[in-house]
Amino acid sequence: MAEHRRLARVGRVLAATDGRLDHLVEVALRWVRTHRAPWWLVDLLFVAAAVADAVLDISGATTVDTVLSLLAAAGLLIRRRFPVLAFALTVPALFVGSAVVAGSIALFTLGERTDRRWLMLLAALVQFVGFSGFVGPAQAPAEIVVSVVYALLFALGPLAVGLLVRTRLLLTEQLTAARLAREDERRQAAAVALSRERALLAREMHDVVAHQVTLIAVQAGAMQMAGRDEAERGFARTIRQLCVVTLQELRGMVQVLRASGGTDRQIAPQPVLADLPRLVAESGLDTRCDVDLPDTLEQPLQRAVYRFVQEGLTNARKHAPGALVRVSGRLRGDEVLVDVVNGPARSDRLELPGSGLGLIGLGERASLLGGSMQSGPQPDDGFALHLRLPVAHVSAVRKR
Numbered sequence: 001m002a003e004h005r006r007l008a009r010v011g012r013v014l015a016a017t018d019g020r021l022d023h024l025v026e027v028a029l030r031w032v033r034t035h036r037a038p039w040w041l042v043d044l045l046f047v048a049a050a051v052a053d054a055v056l057d058i059s060g061a062t063t064v065d066t067v068l069s070l071l072a073a074a075g076l077l078i079r080r081r082f083p084v085l086a087f088a089l090t091v092p093a094l095f096v097g098s099a100v101v102a103g104s105i106a107l108f109t110l111g112e113r114t115d116r117r118w119l120m121l122l123a124a125l126v127q128f129v130g131f132s133g134f135v136g137p138a139q140a141p142a143e144i145v146v147s148v149v150y151a152l153l154f155a156l157g158p159l160a161v162g163l164l165v166r167t168r169l170l171l172t173e174q175l176t177a178a179r180l181a182r183e184d185e186r187r188q189a190a191a192v193a194l195s196r197e198r199a200l201l202a203r204e205m206h207d208v209v210a211h212q213v214t215l216i217a218v219q220a221g222a223m224q225m226a227g228r229d230e231a232e233r234g235f236a237r238t239i240r241q242l243c244v245v246t247l248q249e250l251r252g253m254v255q256v257l258r259a260s261g262g263t264d265r266q267i268a269p270q271p272v273l274a275d276l277p278r279l280v281a282e283s284g285l286d287t288r289c290d291v292d293l294p295d296t297l298e299q300p301l302q303r304a305v306y307r308f309v310q311e312g313l314t315n316a317r318k319h320a321p322g323a324l325v326r327v328s329g330r331l332r333g334d335e336v337l338v339d340v341v342n343g344p345a346r347s348d349r350l351e352l353p354g355s356g357l358g359l360i361g362l363g364e365r366a367s368l369l370g371g372s373m374q375s376g377p378q379p380d381d382g383f384a385l386h387l388r389l390p391v392a393h394v395s396a397v398r399k400r
Contacts, residue, residue, distance in 0.1 A: 039080065043079070043080070046076050046079075046105050047073055047076050047077060050072065050101045050105065051073045053073075053098060054066075054072070054073055054097065054099070064096065065098070066097065068093040069097035069098045071092070071093065072093035072094075072099035072102040072106075073101075075102065075106065076105055076106065079109040080109070080113070083106070083109045084119065087103075087107060090103040090106045099130075103154070104127075104157075107124065107155070107158040108159070108161055111158065111160070112162035113166070120159055120163075124155045124159050127151075127154060128152065131147070131151035131154045131155065132144075132147045213243050216239065217239075217243035217247070220240035220243060221236070224236035224237050245300065247368060248368050249300070271302075271306040273295055273297065273302045276291055276305075276306060276309060279306065279310060279313070283313045283317065284317070285317060285323075285325050286323070286324050287313070288325070288326045289328075290329075291305075291309075291330075291338075293305065293329045293330070293336065294331070300369060301389055301391065304389060305329060305336065305338055305389075307362065307365065308338055308362055308366075308373070309338065309340060311385075315342075315359075316340075316383070319383065320382070321346070323342045323343045323344060323346055323382065325340065325342045331391070334391050336371075336387070336388070336389040341378065341382060342382050342383055343381075343382045344380055344381040345381075359385075362385075362387070366388070369389050370390045371389035371390055372387075373387050373388075
């Protein structure tokens with residue numbers, strides 16, 4: 001019984017020691033992986049080992065043997081940039097001098113840094129022949145067996161280790177690429193989810209809020225027509241005008257929410273009159289622009305003018321390529337007047353797709369702001385767009 005307890009205690013001690021040794025090895029390997037020596041220090045150690053191998057093994061050697069052995073060791077200095085040349089410099093010493101260490105390191109570098117399989121196998125064959133002793137004095141059968149075993153080890157071992165290191169590097173790169181691809185997929189999935197959420201919110205705002213506000217505007221219009229006195233009709237008029245402005249702002253919010261791309265929820269800056277010169281310049285059309293409107297106009301009016309000019313330039317580009325376009329804008333009394341007139345096309349018209357709703361949308365935008373939009377052909381085969389927006393309409397609603 002006592003013997004059994006002693007054996008159990010010894011087993012526990014051995015198991016605990018085994019666990020500690022495994023932990024120490026794991027810590028050491030982790031430290032080596034995270035604290036790699038600089039490449040030049042590694043190469044200097046390799047060269048020093050090759051020189052020591054040559055010096056210790058060439059006692060009684062000729063000057064040629066010594067020079068070839070030291071040349072093989074020096075060849076390791078260029079092994080990273082020229083691995084084939086570095087191995088070639090070790091070959092003479094394999095047969096004449098001493099290049100056990102230098103040849104093994106050069107063959108390892110070939111396996112690590114060369115893609116050509118035939119070159120690796122050729123180098124391994126040269127290494128095998130050089131170490132086996134087939135080239136030189138005759139050997140006894142037992143010596144030949146030992147030489148072949150050692151030659152196989154020195155020919156296949158370094159090459160296999162080099163291939164393993166190369167495979168590990170490739171797998172590490174592939175794992176890194178896969179991790180980056182997964183992160184990119186997660187970002188794209190988040191962007192898609194955000195776009196769907198924005199689209200859902202836009203639909204809810206359009207289908208519910210816009211519908212209810214429209215009903216309020218309709219009821220206010222009916223109340224305005226059937227009001228019993230001027231005060232009651234004035235209240236109804238104010239409610240209807242507020243609904244119109246609210247619908248205009250809501251439409252802009254829905255357009256922002258439906259816009260694709262981006263990961264934040266900030267509303268992009270809306271276009272204003274100051275953006276018109278850039279719009280005209282980027283259109284690529286022969287355009288004469290004469291817009292004299294103050295920057296103090298209400299934001300809905302400025303956006304309407306910008307979208308009107310944008311649609312006019314788009315129509316000219318699609319239906320009258322190369323035509324001269326004249327853009328003008330001015331204040332006349334309490335109205336904003338904007339005209340976009342293009343002449344006849346100067347080149348063949350391209351068949352471009354379109355929704356057919358651009359002019360309809362402009363008309364609706366103008367109507368919501370209390371104005372109007374007219375369009376039609378010109379006598380010279382051109383086309384004209386005319387926008388009229390009352391300044392007092394939006395300003396009065398804002399004040400109330």
